[in-house]
Amino acid sequence: MTIPTFEGIHTVILDYDGTIHDSTRNYIAAFKKAYAYLVGVDQAAPREWEDAEITKWLGYSSKAMWENFMPDLAGEYQSTASKMIGQTLLERAQNGQAVLYEGALETLQALKEKGYHLVFLSNCSHVYMEAHRESFGLDRYFDKMYCTEDFGFIPKYEIFEAIQADFPGGYLVVGDRFQDIEVAEHHPVHTVGCLYGFGFPEELASADALIEDIRELNDLL
Template sequence: MFKGVRTVILDYDGTLHDSTKNYIHAFKQAYAYLIDAGYAAPRDWADAAITKWLGYSSKAMWENFMPDLDEEIRSKASKMIGQILLEKAKTGQAILYEGALETLQALKEKGYRLIFLSNCSRAYMEAHKESFGLDRYFDGMYCTEDFGFIPKYEIFDSIRSVFPGGYLIVGDRFQDIEVAEHHPVRTVGCRYGFGFPGELESADVLIDDIRELNDLL
């Protein structure tokens, strides 16, 4: 199925990076600020109700989560989450899924071009690149902030103009798999990430561990 693939485009959070613990903490801190400022009501949050926003850009997350929130307040809460996540990465508290780096290394040794594509800020991407030495594995690193947080399928053309086909997209959310609705690419859905049941049903293959990717290619 994946014969002819030369470039593998990988999502980050929920695919390589297990951001569950850090994101839940950051989200709750920001929500506490909104409560204290009188913009939100107290609420007990289930983890799944928070992690469902992982995979969204910050812009899309707030537009869906609290669309009527004042733009200035939304920006402050969003920056609060971003800053906490940044500090976690810079202080060695970010966690990759077991076998993530080994899988990247194995694919690189097989001759694949590896591309990082995440709905994140440049600062977040750079912090994780520094923390894990990601530039040792990735031939190109793209964050949606650099493109005004447009969808990944629109950013794909920028990747295609630089890196050779065929292409494989690997990710845990619909934002990754929907690239195939617009471009001739293969897709691998990561069931261990943050997607909901059925969200990855159109993926060509589903995996339960990032290490399975090395067995497919």
């Protein structure tokens, strides 16, 4: 793959799950546990799940996931199942079961040494973000960390305005889902799509560049 280079970038905004963190195994386990609960309370039919049917929800905020997955589910059950997923993911992170993509931290360190401002932007909960901050010492790499829960789960392109107020342009957004790439539809930013993550190729079609390994980001900048 021919990889273009970018000039004039000062701030790199990175998604987390599917970009830096490989949350496949943990999310599948959390989803199946929550779905089993819904089956047990007669709110869902028993069924087997393919991994891809589950991981397609990675990258969505909790609110958006349930609105698309089971929009008719009563709020009390949605809340319980959502908390179950969040708690399972949290426990796994705290127990050292979270896994980053190979070369992720080394790439962040290399970019930091080049002088880029690095910003964490994820559709996750605050407690999840903090657990991963502690597990991997993310403060060593990121200048600031933003999660959508702290902004009422508004879209990333709206949160970008807060980032823009804190950090200098030009901006590069790196992620594996349409929620990352669509920031460029609303703001003058460049985008890099991560083909190794959880999105579908068509979600990343408008990205300025595509990478198949997080380490390729160091070649871009």
